[in-house]
Amino acid sequence: MAYMLEGRTGAWEVVVGLEIHAQVISESKLFSGASATYGGAPNAHVSFVDAGFPGMLPVINKECVAQAVRTGLGLKAKINLFSRFDRKNYFYADLPNGYQISQFEHPIVGTGIVEIELQDGTLKQIGITRLHLEQDAGKSMHDQHASKSVIDLNRAGVALMEIVSEPDIRSPEEAGAYLRKIRQIVRYLGTCDGNMEEGSMRADVNVSVRKPGEEFRTRCEIKNVNSVRFVMHAVEAEAMRQIEVWESGGEVVQETRLYDPSKGETRSMRSKEDAHDYRYFPEPDLLPLVLEQSFVDDLAAKLPELPDEKRRRFCDDYGIPFYDAGVLVADQATADFYESVAKGRDGKLTANWMSGDFFAAMNRTGKSIENPPVSAADFGALLDLITDKTINGRIAKDVFEEMVETGKAPGAIVEEKGLRQVTDTGAIDAAVTKVLADNQDKVAEYKSGKDKLFGFFVGQVMKAMQGKGNPALVNEAVKKQLG
Amino acid sequence: MSIFDLTIAQASAKLAAKEISAVELTTAYNDAVAALNPRLNAYITTTPELALEQAQAADARIAAGDATALTGIPIAVKDLFCTEGVRTTAASKILEPFIPPYESTVSAKLKAAGAVTLGKANLDEFAMGSSNITSGYGPVENPWKRAADQDAKLVPGGSSGGSAAAVAARIALAATGTDTGGSIRQPAAFTGLAGIKPTYGRCSRFGIVAFASSLDQAGPMARNTEDCALLLNAMAGFDEKDSTSAQREVPDFTKALNRGVKGLRIGIPAEYRLEGTNPEILALWDKGIEWLKTQGAEIVEISLPHTKYGLAVYYIVAPAEASSNLARYDGVRFGKRVDGVDLIDMYERTRAAGFGPEVKRRIMIGTYVLSHGYYDAYYLKAQKVRNLILRDFTTAFETVDAILTPTAPSAAFGLGEKMDDPVTMYLNDVFTVPASLAGVPAMSVPAGLNAEGLPLGLQVIGKHFDEETVFAVSAAIENAAGFSALPELRAK
Numbered sequence: 003m004a005y006m007l008e009g010r011t012g013a014w015e016v017v018v019g020l021e022i023h024a025q026v027i028s029e030s031k032l033f034s035g036a037s038a039t040y041g042g043a044p045n046a047h048v049s050f051v052d053a054g055f056p057g058m059l060p061v062i063n064k065e066c067v068a069q070a071v072r073t074g075l076g077l078k079a080k081i082n083l084f085s086r087f088d089r090k091n092y093f094y095a096d097l098p099n100g101y102q103i104s105q106f107e108h109p110i111v112g113t114g115i116v117e118i119e120l121q122d123g124t125l126k127q128i129g130i131t132r133l134h135l136e137q138d139a140g141k142s143m144h145d146q147h148a149s150k151s152v153i154d155l156n157r158a159g160v161a162l163m164e165i166v167s168e169p170d171i172r173s174p175e176e177a178g179a180y181l182r183k184i185r186q187i188v189r190y191l192g193t194c195d196g197n198m199e200e201g202s203m204r205a206d207v208n209v210s211v212r213k214p215g216e217e218f219r220t221r222c223e224i225k226n227v228n229s230v231r232f233v234m235h236a237v238e239a240e241a242m243r244q245i246e247v248w249e250s251g252g253e254v255v256q257e258t259r260l261y262d263p264s265k266g267e268t269r270s271m272r273s274k275e276d277a278h279d280y281r282y283f284p285e286p287d288l289l290p291l292v293l294e295q296s297f298v299d300d301l302a303a304k305l306p307e308l309p310d311e312k313r314r315r316f317c318d319d320y321g322i323p324f325y326d327a328g329v330l331v332a333d334q335a336t337a338d339f340y341e342s343v344a345k346g347r348d349g350k351l352t353a354n355w356m357s358g359d360f361f362a363a364m365n366r367t368g369k370s371i372e373n374p375p376v377s378a379a380d381f382g383a384l385l386d387l388i389t390d391k392t393i394n395g396r397i398a399k400d401v402f403e404e405m406v407e408t409g410k411a412p413g414a415i416v417e418e419k420g421l422r423q424v425t426d427t428g429a430i431d432a433a434v435t436k437v438l439a440d441n442q443d444k445v446a447e448y449k450s451g452k453d454k455l456f457g458f459f460v461g462q463v464m465k466a467m468q469g470k471g472n473p474a475l476v477n478e479a480v481k482k483q484l485g
Numbered sequence: 486m487s488i489f490d491l492t493i494a495q496a497s498a499k500l501a502a503k504e505i506s507a508v509e510l511t512t513a514y515n516d517a518v519a520a521l522n523p524r525l526n527a528y529i530t531t532t533p534e535l536a537l538e539q540a541q542a543a544d545a546r547i548a549a550g551d552a553t554a555l556t557g558i559p560i561a562v563k564d565l566f567c568t569e570g571v572r573t574t575a576a577s578k579i580l581e582p583f584i585p586p587y588e589s590t591v592s593a594k595l596k597a598a599g600a601v602t603l604g605k606a607n608l609d610e611f612a613m614g615s616s617n618i619t620s621g622y623g624p625v626e627n628p629w630k631r632a633a634d635q636d637a638k639l640v641p642g643g644s645s646g647g648s649a650a651a652v653a654a655r656i657a658l659a660a661t662g663t664d665t666g667g668s669i670r671q672p673a674a675f676t677g678l679a680g681i682k683p684t685y686g687r688c689s690r691f692g693i694v695a696f697a698s699s700l701d702q703a704g705p706m707a708r709n710t711e712d713c714a715l716l717l718n719a720m721a722g723f724d725e726k727d728s729t730s731a732q733r734e735v736p737d738f739t740k741a742l743n744r745g746v747k748g749l750r751i752g753i754p755a756e757y758r759l760e761g762t763n764p765e766i767l768a769l770w771d772k773g774i775e776w777l778k779t780q781g782a783e784i785v786e787i788s789l790p791h792t793k794y795g796l797a798v799y800y801i802v803a804p805a806e807a808s809s810n811l812a813r814y815d816g817v818r819f820g821k822r823v824d825g826v827d828l829i830d831m832y833e834r835t836r837a838a839g840f841g842p843e844v845k846r847r848i849m850i851g852t853y854v855l856s857h858g859y860y861d862a863y864y865l866k867a868q869k870v871r872n873l874i875l876r877d878f879t880t881a882f883e884t885v886d887a888i889l890t891p892t893a894p895s896a897a898f899g900l901g902e903k904m905d906d907p908v909t910m911y912l913n914d915v916f917t918v919p920a921s922l923a924g925v926p927a928m929s930v931p932a933g934l935n936a937e938g939l940p941l942g943l944q945v946i947g948k949h950f951d952e953e954t955v956f957a958v959s960a961a962i963e964n965a966a967g968f969s970a971l972p973e974l975r976a977k
Contacts, residue, residue, distance in 0.1 A: 100812020
């Protein structure tokens, strides 16, 4: 069912395109040798190039180029062997050169495709228009001094990838799913850490509305939205605002807006008339960026398996449902953890345990997949104990909790606590006999047709055996003795 | 013979033979600077103590047998090259308090070779000018005088006017210059010096205050072609800090000086015979042609059909890049700051106070030609024509080895002349700009005096990275011209 917003004049369709700014993971900045790591004392990671000193020249960082190419490959996009840097000119205190080196006319990556999945399981393809490399600006802080602004240039010159989507997105949900998908891909590739809170990923959201079947109407750009949730809210808030403008006889004007999460609304930042004239022109300090096909091929050959491919392979190799595979490939570390446990074991059993007890324990203890509540080896050993019938599933849950609590190996816990499953039919029969004898009234009810009591007898037997009875054998014995 | 009559090659030989010491040579030059610079204003900043220290180190190096041809040679460094610990102004008030914590690659190479730096030479503000009158630190006086009027002050040309005047007046043995549209060649011609703009990419631009990045190129200015070759040997070479510098071997340029021109094909572009060009200049050009012919060169009439667009293209491309390159002078991080009520006000006050009128004019032109709606008509079109100009040269160089033209359309003019409108001033660059736009090497050699007793230069243009042929042809002209005139106003 297509997402529509109901106005006074009928249904409106929302049209969204995203420009995602993703900070490249690299040792040093795009055009200087200064460290590109997050944090550090203000202005600790600044070279004379970053600070725009006279006579300083940019030199392209090959690793940043490789990261952009990897990302392009991950987006199934065309890699442009010829690209060029341009200067985008504007004055601001945290832009030391008075221009940002970006790629305007000839981006390093061209059109591509990303597949998103919606809540109801629908898959949808979103077009990628381009990806280009550019420098980040520094940071201005206006609340540190009564009359002055202070500038931190640590971020100035750090490489960003701007990933521009086609206006293919039609709902807040799709916008959120797209942003998460891009984040997932760059994290898999190791090209961006995707941490929106730290600002290493942020989005400019282009929103317009139209009546179904119409051409696109005027769009507004909401700048620098820094969480998936805010992007989704911003799309909705802006779409509602535009519908209100159109429906009250007004006209939406093209402008740049800001999203205010505390008020849940967008506000005008500057209109088209006030828009900067960036005076783009080719950066004369750099030669055009010309890549060898072999450089691209080499990166392609070493590209890690991407989430979509991994998900399909998990379904095939481990026989697990598409949905479950989606959960397991959400991030690379989880997928790796799953695979290290599932390899050579029952994939379904592994998947069930991971989505159930394992994730529950992880959340409860505040641990993470990188620092898991139980190690992959111990977790696998536990599943082995279930598979070879040393313990039953019920006991396994207790053993798992004990593992989480003490960090002990499952085998040790089973031995220590004598939790081995009882498969001795003599012992099981004796237990059943005793339970039936102790509950003669219930036996009578059962025999008069209250079938549901069967479970009660099984439960009583298991309880009498401290949960260690083999469930299948217990079932069988109860059935036999009840006649 | 005075110590000031020595060329680099001669001084170097005497230093090596311990007939003079670097300290003696430097002290002589320091004293000459102190005596003449107050009048000529060729230096913005002088560094006599630093020079003396460098001279002492040079003497130690010579004693240790570790000298190069430049060890102990006192030079001026155009104040566009950043010099570590020594104020670098680009002749702009906006950089008045700027002391770079780093050294330009070219000046670092010269220092590494043992050159002694006497100070920072005056120039047009941010190298924008052809007369050195746009300097924020006052104009430079050309030591040359009209025979009939010894009192009239003439300009030394520009933008490397301080470098030119310093070498001509012998208050530096040689100097570095930079050339964006003729800023080495035209002042060299105005002061009777040799000066070469190498191929774009031959010398690193790292640490040179940028004017127009796609055109700026460092080069030497000296008494003769040999000294230029010795300097360029040290200045040139790939630098990983400049992505536009060329990864090419640097030949020993001095070896090209005696090659001669026998069998070389020398192009004479018809388009450089501009209507209204001073007949003395044309006569000198003809003389140059004769000299080369006599020495065995073949003279070939060629056409560089897009020459007439050179100035127009240059005065779009260079200001466009300059408007962007100069955006960093905003008062935020270094240089001059004039406080304002807010950020924009501070920018405006700082830049209003810091930049002179010519720089402001070019920033405005550059901003205009890059603006939305004008970009295609100006900047983009200029880039296309620039390619055509480059093609003119590459086509010509299919049939000739070098091209001979005059360097400038006139001899040095008076301070205050040609000031009526900027375009008249821009016309000075008419013969030098095309080679800059094409990125090819070009050298000016002194070839004679005009009727007023002022030096005139001829320009030799070569193929990309073929400075050797440029040196060979220039040396041939130098030999034939036998230029030995000297300005009266000089260290003796």
